[in-house]
Amino acid sequence: MKPFDYQHPTDAAAAVRSVAGVPGAVFLGGGTNLVDHLKLGLVEPDLVVGVTDLLPAAIEELGGGGLRIGAGVSNSELAADPRVREWFPVLSQALLSGASGQLRNMATTGGNPLQRTRCVYFQDVTTPCNKREPGTGCSAIGGWTRNHAILGASEHCIAVHPSDMAVAMSALDAQVRVLGPGGERTIPFVDLHRLPADTPERDTVLEHGELITAIDLPAQSIARRSAYRKVRDRASYAFALVSVAAALEVQDGVITDARIAFGGVAHAPWRAYRAEETLRGAAASEESYRAAADAELVDARPAEGLDGGNAFKIPLLRRTLAATLRDLAREDA
Ligand SMILES: Cc1cc2nc3c(=O)[nH]c(=O)nc-3n(C[C@H](O)[C@H](O)[C@H](O)COP(=O)(O)OP(=O)(O)OC[C@H]3O[C@@H](n4cnc5c(N)ncnc54)[C@H](O)[C@@H]3O)c2cc1C
Numbered sequence: 001m002k003p004f005d006y007q008h009p010t011d012a013a014a015a016v017r018s019v020a021g022v023p024g025a026v027f028l029g030g031g032t033n034l035v036d037h038l039k040l041g042l043v044e045p046d047l048v049v050g051v052t053d054l055l056p057a058a059i060e061e062l063g064g065g066g067l068r069i070g071a072g073v074s075n076s077e078l079a080a081d082p083r084v085r086e087w088f089p090v091l092s093q094a095l096l097s098g099a100s101g102q103l104r105n106m107a108t109t110g111g112n113p114l115q116r117t118r119c120v121y122f123q124d125v126t127t128p129c130n131k132r133e134p135g136t137g138c139s140a141i142g143g144w145t146r147n148h149a150i151l152g153a154s155e156h157c158i159a160v161h162p163s164d165m166a167v168a169m170s171a172l173d174a175q176v177r178v179l180g181p182g183g184e185r186t187i188p189f190v191d192l193h194r195l196p197a198d199t200p201e202r203d204t205v206l207e208h209g210e211l212i213t214a215i216d217l218p219a220q221s222i223a224r225r226s227a228y229r230k231v232r233d234r235a236s237y238a239f240a241l242v243s244v245a246a247a248l249e250v251q252d253g254v255i256t257d258a259r260i261a262f263g264g265v266a267h268a269p270w271r272a273y274r275a276e277e278t279l280r281g282a283a284a285s286e287e288s289y290r291a292a293a294d295a296e297l298v299d300a301r302p303a304e305g306l307d308g309g310n311a312f313k314i315p316l317l318r319r320t321l322a323a324t325l326r327d328l329a330r331e332d333a
């Protein structure tokens, strides 16, 4: 591992100044992703700035059923919070479907959405990768693509974003509170992550030195009937092949409102606006669930690969969406 300086400032503003002042400097949250990357040589910063205990570590009520989650709150604390479990069950379920108990104890609300792709080529410094080293090429294209994107990919990168929590946050219209060298700003969670286009090295819209300080969940009654369904190669300790975060309102057998996001299929959590639109006003039926999947997946482009590719994700996602909506509609009956 390349040697680096470590700083632990006294407050968040000082941490922002430290990182902003050194190109390539990074914040250290729970370290469950970053420390692996330092060891593998994927990132080689001159400066690492510890922030976990400088960040708000409480979950505050915003009134009417909304929550402000401090970026220092651990994934375990967030998943276990009774208000999250009751008002936003999709978020609690998404968190509990990820990693392991020990990892969730360390992982933070600020660090989780910024974890980097699990593309095996990205993690192997001996292979070309446009995300790790822009301009070197994409080893995944024509390589092992089972875990890669079917939506929104580019000729430069077909990686997927790995966070489960981020899929739930996208469906819940969360807002990300950020402190940067120029002051504070708020970013809709759905706009935090980028599609790869021709700059896959940038995962998010955050500028260098911007620190996530909190994530707000607006009050919304629909979220009380919500769920997260994750399909993976083994029952625990595995990333999603595909996942669905959904919330549904049904009255007299008709869907009055829906929120849906997909995981495991794109470079960003994929908010399924077309599926939502198709469901609003439709009967809560298998036909409607199929129509919603059709609408959202019309632009899906599976990747061929040495391992047979990832076309299987399309029918898998259809079934996962239908199963999630079916269960939620039943709950609402
Ligand atoms: C074996 C294993 C299995 C896993 N399985 C899953 C899984 O199934 N699902 C899942 O979702 N995740 C999984 N994870 C990933 C885990 O959830 C993440 O590593 C964790 O959430 C990252 O949070 P952290 O606080 O440790 O971030 P760190 O590792 O500290 O940081 C991650 C990135 O965010 C930056 N950063 C950290 N905090 C901030 C902040 N406040 N503001 C701005 N930048 C910041 C860092 O500079 C770094 O780039 C797994 C991890 C491991 C090791």
Ligand code: SF4
Residues within 6 Å of the ligand: 117, 119, 120, 121, 122, 128, 129, 130, 131, 132, 137, 138, 139, 140, 141, 156, 157, 158, 159, 200
């Ligand atoms: S898919 Fe993206 S992360 Fe993976 S090798 Fe290609 S450029 Fe790198």
